[in-house]
Amino acid sequence: MLAKVMSFALVGLEGVPVEVEADINKGMTAFEVVGLPDAAVKESRERVNSAVRNSRLHFPVNRVTVNLAPADIKKEGSHYDLPIAVAVIKASGQLVGADTSGTVILGELALDGSVRSVSGVLPVLISAKRQGFTRFIIPCANANEAAYIEGIEAYAVDSLSQVLRFISGEEELQPVPAKSFSAALECARYGTDMSLVKGQAVAKRALEIAVAGGHNILLSGPPGAGKTMLARCIPTIMPDLTFEEALEVTQIHSVAGELGGEGIISLRPFRTPHHTATTASLCGGGNAKIRPGEISKAHKGVLFLDELPEYSRQALESLRQPLEDRVITVTRAGGAVTFPADFMLCASMNPCPCGNLGSSYKECTCTPAQIRRYRAKISGPLLDRIDLQVEVDGVKYDELADEGGGESSADIKKRVERARAIQRERFGSTRTNASMGEGEIKKYCRLSRGCEDILRGAFERLSLSARARSRIIKVARTIADLDLSPEILPEHILEATSYRRYDAKD
Amino acid sequence: MNLTKSQTDTVVADSFEELNYNQKRQFLCAADEKHAEHTKYADMLIKSLGGGVYNKLIAKFTNGDYRSRLIDGLEERGITCVTAGGECYPRLLGHIPVPPLVLYCRGNTQLLKGDCFGIVGSRRTSAATIAACKRISGEVSRHMTVVTGIADGADTAAVRGALPSGNVVCVLPGGHDKMPPSAEGMLREVEDRGVTISEWQPHVSVLRYMFTVRNRVIAGMCRGVLVVSAPKRSGALITAGYAADYGREVFALPHSIGITSGEGSNALIKNGAALCQGAEDILAAFGLESQTGHSDLTAEERQIISYLRENGSAHIQHIAAAVGMKVFQAVTILSALEIKGLAVRSGGNNYTAV
Numbered sequence: 008m009l010a011k012v013m014s015f016a017l018v019g020l021e022g023v024p025v026e027v028e029a030d031i032n033k034g035m036t037a038f039e040v041v042g043l044p045d046a047a048v049k050e051s052r053e054r055v056n057s058a059v060r061n062s063r064l065h066f067p068v069n070r071v072t073v074n075l076a077p078a079d080i081k082k083e084g085s086h087y088d089l090p091i092a093v094a095v096i097k098a099s100g101q102l103v104g105a106d107t108s109g110t111v112i113l114g115e116l117a118l119d120g121s122v123r124s125v126s127g128v129l130p131v132l133i134s135a136k137r138q139g140f141t142r143f144i145i146p147c148a149n150a151n152e153a154a155y156i157e158g159i160e161a162y163a164v165d166s167l168s169q170v171l172r173f174i175s176g177e178e179e180l181q182p183v184p185a186k187s188f189s190a191a192l193e194c195a196r197y198g199t200d201m202s203l204v205k206g207q208a209v210a211k212r213a214l215e216i217a218v219a220g221g222h223n224i225l226l227s228g229p230p231g232a233g234k235t236m237l238a239r240c241i242p243t244i245m246p247d248l249t250f251e252e253a254l255e256v257t258q259i260h261s262v263a264g265e266l267g268g269e270g271i272i273s274l275r276p277f278r279t280p281h282h283t284a285t286t287a288s289l290c291g292g293g294n295a296k297i298r299p300g301e302i303s304k305a306h307k308g309v310l311f312l313d314e315l316p317e318y319s320r321q322a323l324e325s326l327r328q329p330l331e332d333r334v335i336t337v338t339r340a341g342g343a344v345t346f347p348a349d350f351m352l353c354a355s356m357n358p359c360p361c362g363n364l365g366s367s368y369k370e371c372t373c374t375p376a377q378i379r380r381y382r383a384k385i386s387g388p389l390l391d392r393i394d395l396q397v398e399v400d401g402v403k404y405d406e407l408a409d410e411g412g413g414e415s416s417a418d419i420k421k422r423v424e425r426a427r428a429i430q431r432e433r434f435g436s437t438r439t440n441a442s443m444g445e446g447e448i449k450k451y452c453r454l455s456r457g458c459e460d461i462l463r464g465a466f467e468r469l470s471l472s473a474r475a476r477s478r479i480i481k482v483a484r485t486i487a488d489l490d491l492s493p494e495i496l497p498e499h500i501l502e503a504t505s506y507r508r509y510d511a512k513d
Numbered sequence: 514m515n516l517t518k519s520q521t522d523t524v525v526a527d528s529f530e531e532l533n534y535n536q537k538r539q540f541l542c543a544a545d546e547k548h549a550e551h552t553k554y555a556d557m558l559i560k561s562l563g564g565g566v567y568n569k570l571i572a573k574f575t576n577g578d579y580r581s582r583l584i585d586g587l588e589e590r591g592i593t594c595v596t597a598g599g600e601c602y603p604r605l606l607g608h609i610p611v612p613p614l615v616l617y618c619r620g621n622t623q624l625l626k627g628d629c630f631g632i633v634g635s636r637r638t639s640a641a642t643i644a645a646c647k648r649i650s651g652e653v654s655r656h657m658t659v660v661t662g663i664a665d666g667a668d669t670a671a672v673r674g675a676l677p678s679g680n681v682v683c684v685l686p687g688g689h690d691k692m693p694p695s696a697e698g699m700l701r702e703v704e705d706r707g708v709t710i711s712e713w714q715p716h717v718s719v720l721r722y723m724f725t726v727r728n729r730v731i732a733g734m735c736r737g738v739l740v741v742s743a744p745k746r747s748g749a750l751i752t753a754g755y756a757a758d759y760g761r762e763v764f765a766l767p768h769s770i771g772i773t774s775g776e777g778s779n780a781l782i783k784n785g786a787a788l789c790q791g792a793e794d795i796l797a798a799f800g801l802e803s804q805t806g807h808s809d810l811t812a813e814e815r816q817i818i819s820y821l822r823e824n825g826s827a828h829i830q831h832i833a834a835a836v837g838m839k840v841f842q843a844v845t846i847l848s849a850l851e852i853k854g855l856a857v858r859s860g861g862n863n864y865t866a867v
Contacts, residue, residue, distance in 0.1 A: 206830065208829070208830055208833070208840035208841075209829055209830075209840060209841075209844065209862050212840060212841045212844075228861070229861070358860065358861075364860055370771075370772070370773060371637075373637075374636055374637060374665070375636050375637070375665035375666055376636075376665060376695070379665075379695075398860070398861055398862050400828065400861045400862050400863075401861065461849075461852065464852045464853075465848075465852045468851065468852045468853070468854055469851065469852065470673070498842075498845045501844075501845045501846075501848040501849050501852075502841060502844055502845045502848065504848050504852070505844050505845075505847070505848040505851075
């Protein structure tokens with residue numbers, strides 16, 4: 008007898024329907040799974056076998072063949088356990104009259120017959136819904152992922168026997184109740200706040216500008232100055248995620264299997280890969296199953312690279328293209344997958360190898376050549392994509408003790424949102440000032456004669472390199488937006504020039 | 514390159530690597546048959562070198578082929594030779610105990626005729642001192658030719674300051690072909706507007722002792738030398754030592770206590786060097802007057818610069834608090850001051866008046 012059950016495979020973030028067919032024939036007792044299964048899927052035979060027996064059901068003692076169609080896509084992951092078990096039981100005639108057509112089943116089985124959580128439920132739900140599927144059976148532990156998608160009926164189950172009772176109509180289940188995203192947003196809180204950072208007025212202002220204009224930023228300062236703490240505050244002043252953005256972010260984390268219990272990510276991600284990170288771990292990779300890298304996990308959030316010069320040159324250079332395109336296409340022999348990678352880069356570094364350059368308390372022991380070599384580790388093209396470079400000072404103990412923190416993140420966020428609104432109007436999309444090309448700079452950043460003079464003076468006096476020019480103008484545009492000024496004024500240019508320290512020629 | 518016969522003779526003799534400095538001078542006398550005691554010098558050389566070597570050198574010396582190849586090779590590299598006693602040879606340099614026989618120059622050799630002033634310092638120099646050096650160099654270069662080396666830090670700052678006027682001489686520690694690639698860019702600029710000079714032939718690589726030897730040229734050709742920064746042991750101090758030996762004026766920039774890169778220059782002041790606070794001090798010593806016209810400042814700029822002058826170096830937050838502004842407004846004004854060359858960022862968001 009033959010039985011069919013629907014399940015899904017994931018290629019990147021795209022779901023592909025997979026038909027799980029089970030057939031029972033006469034012959035020697037055997038249980039075969041065909042259709043390009045990987046090791047985890049092959050092993051499911053043992054889990055299915057035990058789970059079926061331990062659910063007090065009969066596992067057929069004939070020749071059982073399971074086919075995962077289409078046979079040309081590699082099937083990975085453990086979520087085929089449940090559909091295979093259902094198909095086998097149905098094929099063995101123990102589920103007479105049950106209708107499983109149009110129901111997508113996902114889930115991993117434990118040996119005792121209970122259903123375990125799997126990764127990638129959300130992207131499957133989204134692509135399946137797009138392809139017309141509306142009924143799903145998913146593990147209880149993944150129920151929250153289904154709660155935020157409208158127009159589907161997802162049934163959360165905790166054991167194989169429950170699934171069978173549900174399919175055969177013996178037991179009624181309620182679909183997972185819908186939750187509203189705004190409620191999730193309400194109760195989500197970041198662990199830090201700008202008001203907790205003492206002093207650092209210059210750096211805070213620079214962060215505000217960076218977030219407002221979508222610019223990347225480099226924080227340079229002595230060890231222990233608070234670079235990491237400042238960076239952790241960046242998500243707190245970014246505008247809230249919209250529901251669509253949150254879904255995109257959640258999908259990526261779901262595929263990576265890093266989704267917590269809450270079902271949707273309503274806070275902007277903040278990723279800090281260690282500097283030993285490989286290119287593949289940053290950009291995404293993997294041989295059979297291509298997984299998203301850190302830059303995709305930081306989608307719509309912040310990628311924080313602490314001690315930038317310590318990263319391998321190759322890893323850093325691989326960031327250049329995604330920084331421009333906002334997506335990354337990972338190509339392997341098995342195929343190509345595109346992941347979104349729209350992140351804000353925040354990097355930190357010491358000003359020199361010993362870290363004390365410019366410190367008022369300690370003397371720097373590095374030679375100019377050492378400092379040059381240290382800074383040369385960051386290539387010009389990468390530096391080109393970092394619009395703001397700002398110094399973070401070492402804070403003295405008494406300053407830590409008595410200085411007030413200043414503005415809270417919520418206040419800064421209001422100004423950022425206002426500046427973003429101006430940019431939305433300007434570009435007619437969610438693009439930001441940082442993404443302006445030369446043509447747009449000419450169009451939106453017309454400089455008065457006074458501004459031109461100042462800019463020219465700045466280049467001569469501070470010996471800035473030529474490529475700093477357009478970035479200064481872009482940052483000046485953002486400062487003007489924060490100032491609600493339609494024109495770029497001389498003071499905006501002046502402030503923007505102060506955030507470009509590493510462009511000086513000597 | 515227009516060289517007289519005797520000038521060519523000097524260049525050719527200078528190219529003999531078998532000879533040391535004294536032997537080169539003796540050789541020139543020996544080879545010149547009009548010289549009253551040429552046979553005496555020839556005998557001396559034969560004694561020290563051996564007759565075979567001497568005869569070989571004389572043959573090479575008179576060989577027209579060798580001579581023209583040598584001169585052509587130099588011309589190909591764009592190098593002009595200024596020989597001791599020649600028209601462009603720095604007047605003061607001729608008076609030191611061992612003046613270079615030939616100066617290999619690239620750039621505007623006319624600069625060497627004028628009054629020169631040396632500015633030297635350590636590679637590790639604080640940002641504020643670098644800015645001061647640049648500023649002083651710029652002002653001095655309007656009246657005199659600034660002479661310096663090619664190292665990072667103070668030397669580079671002196672070059673950068675003097676480049677706009679073109680009155681700048683870089684004295685190389687080795688041959689023109691063997692300069693470090695990191696200095697290439699700067700040297701090209703100097704050669705465009707000023708001149709680079711070396712007492713070594715273009716192919717001679719830099720050895721450690723050459724820096725000291727070079728320093729005597731800087732001290733020797735200048736009317737005075739300013740030591741911008743120097744730790745306790747420093748090449749800049751060696752230059753200052755030569756300058757004092759040759760009877761040149763020695764100036765030093767004062768540094769605050771505890772800055773390693775200032776200990777040497779403070780010690781110079783202790784030992785009687787003139788304390789230099791600005792280009793006026795230097796120019797006044799040579800009877801020149803500086804023209805310092807301050808560009809007009811806004812009220813806020815004046816407020817901040819006067820606060821900075823009172824306090825030396827100050828952190829941006831203190832500046833902003835003192836003048837009652839928001840930090841980012843103060844940043845804007847300090848940027849303007851920086852562009853006008855009146856303030857400089859000394860690292861870690863501290864600013865210093867220049």
